[in-house]
Amino acid sequence: MGPGLVWGVALGAVLWAPPAWAADVAHGKALFAGCIACHSETPDALGPSLKGVVGRKAGSLEDFRYSSAMKRADFNWDAANLRDYLQDPQAKVKGNHMPFSGYANLVDADDVIAYLQTYK
Amino acid sequence: MATKLKEIDAVVIGMGWAGGVMARELTLAGLNVVGLERGPDRRPAQDFALPGIRDELKYQQRLELMVDNSIDTITFRNRAEQMALPIRRWSAFLPGEGVGGTGNHWGAAHWRFQPDDFHLRSYLQERYGAKAVPDTMTIQDWPVSYDELEPHYDRFDKVCGVSGKAGNIKGRKIQGGNVFEGSRNSEYPNRPMPSSEGGAMFADTARSLGYHPFPIPFSAASAPYKNIYGVTMGACQACGFCTRTACEANAKASSVTTIMPALRQEPKFELRTRVFVSKLVYDKTAKRVTGVLYTDLKTGVEYEQPAGIVVLSAFVFTNTHMLLHSGIGEPYDHATGKGQVGRNYCYQFEAPAAAFFYDKELNPYMGSPGGGVAIDDFNNASFDHAGLGFFGGGYFVASSGGAPPIDGRAVPAGTPSWGGQWKRETVKWYYHAAHFNTQGSVYAHRDNYMDIDPTYRDALGRPLLRLTYNGTDNDHAMSRYLLSRLEGIIKAMGPSHYEMRPRPRNFTIVPYQSTHNAGGTIMGTDPGNSVVNRYLQAWDAHNLFVMGASTFPQQNGYNPTGTLGALALWSADKIKNSYLKNPGPLVHA
Numbered sequence: 001m002g003p004g005l006v007w008g009v010a011l012g013a014v015l016w017a018p019p020a021w022a023a024d025v026a027h028g029k030a031l032f033a034g035c036i037a038c039h040s041e042t043p044d045a046l047g048p049s050l051k052g053v054v055g056r057k058a059g060s061l062e063d064f065r066y067s068s069a070m071k072r073a074d075f076n077w078d079a080a081n082l083r084d085y086l087q088d089p090q091a092k093v094k095g096n097h098m099p100f101s102g103y104a105n106l107v108d109a110d111d112v113i114a115y116l117q118t119y120k
Numbered sequence: 121m122a123t124k125l126k127e128i129d130a131v132v133i134g135m136g137w138a139g140g141v142m143a144r145e146l147t148l149a150g151l152n153v154v155g156l157e158r159g160p161d162r163r164p165a166q167d168f169a170l171p172g173i174r175d176e177l178k179y180q181q182r183l184e185l186m187v188d189n190s191i192d193t194i195t196f197r198n199r200a201e202q203m204a205l206p207i208r209r210w211s212a213f214l215p216g217e218g219v220g221g222t223g224n225h226w227g228a229a230h231w232r233f234q235p236d237d238f239h240l241r242s243y244l245q246e247r248y249g250a251k252a253v254p255d256t257m258t259i260q261d262w263p264v265s266y267d268e269l270e271p272h273y274d275r276f277d278k279v280c281g282v283s284g285k286a287g288n289i290k291g292r293k294i295q296g297g298n299v300f301e302g303s304r305n306s307e308y309p310n311r312p313m314p315s316s317e318g319g320a321m322f323a324d325t326a327r328s329l330g331y332h333p334f335p336i337p338f339s340a341a342s343a344p345y346k347n348i349y350g351v352t353m354g355a356c357q358a359c360g361f362c363t364r365t366a367c368e369a370n371a372k373a374s375s376v377t378t379i380m381p382a383l384r385q386e387p388k389f390e391l392r393t394r395v396f397v398s399k400l401v402y403d404k405t406a407k408r409v410t411g412v413l414y415t416d417l418k419t420g421v422e423y424e425q426p427a428g429i430v431v432l433s434a435f436v437f438t439n440t441h442m443l444l445h446s447g448i449g450e451p452y453d454h455a456t457g458k459g460q461v462g463r464n465y466c467y468q469f470e471a472p473a474a475a476f477f478y479d480k481e482l483n484p485y486m487g488s489p490g491g492g493v494a495i496d497d498f499n500n501a502s503f504d505h506a507g508l509g510f511f512g513g514g515y516f517v518a519s520s521g522g523a524p525p526i527d528g529r530a531v532p533a534g535t536p537s538w539g540g541q542w543k544r545e546t547v548k549w550y551y552h553a554a555h556f557n558t559q560g561s562v563y564a565h566r567d568n569y570m571d572i573d574p575t576y577r578d579a580l581g582r583p584l585l586r587l588t589y590n591g592t593d594n595d596h597a598m599s600r601y602l603l604s605r606l607e608g609i610i611k612a613m614g615p616s617h618y619e620m621r622p623r624p625r626n627f628t629i630v631p632y633q634s635t636h637n638a639g640g641t642i643m644g645t646d647p648g649n650s651v652v653n654r655y656l657q658a659w660d661a662h663n664l665f666v667m668g669a670s671t672f673p674q675q676n677g678y679n680p681t682g683t684l685g686a687l688a689l690w691s692a693d694k695i696k697n698s699y700l701k702n703p704g705p706l707v708h709a
Contacts, residue, residue, distance in 0.1 A: 033344045034343070034344045034354070034355055035344075036344070036352055037344060037352045037353050037354030037355075037369070037370040037371070038354055038369070038370055040352065042381070044163055044164070044165050044381070044384070045165060046164050046165050046168070046169055046368075046369075046370060065169075067170075067171070097169065097170035097171055098170075099170055099357045099359060099368045099369045100357065100369075101357065
């Protein structure tokens with residue numbers, strides 16, 4: 001099986017242009033440790049649960065009080081949107097409340113997305 | 121008549137740092153614990169979330185997280201012959217209220233005291249002569265040593281996820297850390313925060329002058345951190361809002377962010393908020409506190425909560441007031457110098473400076489207190505005091521980060537405080553101001569103390585606590601010396617303009633200076649020189665443990681919280697390992 005076929009399968013499965021390198025799920029999980037102080041699964045969490053976030057409509061969990069900016073965000077969290085958001089949250093959803101300035105390194109954002117795809 | 125509730129193993133009064141630590145440690149030891157808190161509960165998801173938490177008007181200016189002066193306050197005067205008046209709006213110091221207490225809005229400077237601070241009187245007498253300490257300076261040795269506290273300092277670092285750089289690990293001095301600190305068992309849990317531009321400039325100049333700069337130890341996680349109670353902290357985002365408000369990123373340590381998440385899952389713990397503890401029920405014959413009286417502020421109903429162990433862990437003023445009002449221990453009598461409760465009140469003698477660098481962009485809109493750079497070359501035992509005419513000292517810190525939109529508008533002295541000229545000057549200088557502080561010690565003096573006010577009362581009708589305090593000759597001389605040394609460094613930094621800001625002769629309750637109050641229920645070796653013993657157990661009630669800076673015999677040239685937390689863990693350890701097996705006095709005087 002050649003590399004072209006692998007990419008073809010991947011494209012069909014996730015509907016987005018993959019990075020030119022293989023995303024590192026383990027690295028993404030390690031980086032995600034930086035998120036769970038807020039994005040925990042407790043009822044008192046500062047941020048919304050990210051379980052199953054890939055594919056979810058932005059600002060759609062009923063038990064979380066989102067910012068107006070996030071409620072207005074009219075898109076689904078596919079990998080491309082997540083990628084834009086994790087690089088520069090304020091550029092993607094201006095006025096959202098997440099106190100995080102974004103990953104400077106695109107590889108980090110892609111690795112976290114790869115981990116989020118397994119986080120269900 | 122108070123409604124009497126069912127007896128509980130332990131009751132904790134005040135759910136700030138010390139109360140949070142004790143509640144967690146005692147529940148881990150198997151005790152059922154009730155936490156009583158006069159203010160509201162504080163839940164990060166509702167109370168600390170963006171964007172509300174960045175409302176500077178609400179938090180920094182209108183003091184949302186502080187004690188409500190219309191319910192309780194203290195009266196103040198400079199000298200015993202004056203009439204004290206109530207503080208109707210906090211300013212010089214800001215006692216916090218609600219779960220987390222003052223620990224919610226602190227600047228998170230997380231220090232240890234020097235080993236010699238713990239035997240201060242002996243140290244000064246050995247080094248400078250038996251008669252060196254003036255009669256009026258009522259400093260004394262702590263009944264616990266640095267080495268005894270070190271494991272608990274270490275543990276408290278790991279509760280808080282402190283970010284910093286050690287300067288002395290197991291006796292090995294490390295350049296880049298604080299080489300004047302006592303020996304540490306381990307490095308800080310997290311790497312230091314990046315230095316602010318002003319701090320980095322200060323570091324370069326201080327190093328070139330032969331001093332020893334290092335990043336200030338900061339009680340917030342610079343990277344995600346799981347603490348010893350299993351609670352996850354986020355990474356500091358250097359948002360620029362920190363002191364006087366709470367953390368939006370779960371990064372700044374407080375009992376709310378590092379302990380309460382574990383206690384909220386703990387079936388042995390019950391939290392009761394908006395309850396005002398008015399009195400400890402004291403059995404003088406049995407030398408025991410049988411319980412506490414409190415009023416539910418939501419209903420006005422009074423309750424008596426009997427308890428096996430009572431932990432008094434409120435702010436300095438409340439701790440002292442509670443003992444005086446409950447008739448526990450002998451009140452300090454200023455005229456005769458007799459009595460212990462209320463004695464050795466000590467403030468912190470902080471004197472600041474500002475420097476303006478018109479050709480440098482210092483990015484003040486972001487940053488954290490952890491971006492400060494300190495030198496400790498002028499603390500108590502760091503330098504020789506021979507011939508100087510004072511004792512004590514303090515660290516210096518420099519920073520340029522975190523200037524919020526209302527309060528962060530430094531302008532040179534002489535600028536009008538409003539109008540067009542003020543606006544032009546704030547724009548001109550906003551990017552270019554660096555700030556400095558000297559964290560001066562306050563050595564106890566017989567004329568500085570707390571007692572019961574004869575005139576004013578709180579919302580429950582209890583007489584208020586009265587504070588009598590003024591800066592002493594020793595502390596003014598100490599502060600002038602620190603400022604003169606700091607001025608030498610600032611000059612060498614080459615600013616366009618700078619200002620040293622010494623404190624006026626008489627202490628005033630405005631403007632803000634420091635929330636570091638200490639003393640009143642001090643710890644010591646016997647009932648003749650203290651209110652509590654080395655395990656913070658009251659000499660006059662063996663089941664009463666008094667926590668916090670009220671137990672410090674005097675104030676050292678550092679922020680108090682690191683030591684306060686270590687002491688709470690030290691006391692908890694002794695309660696778990698000795699007191700529970702054999703309740704009674706832990707020290708026989």
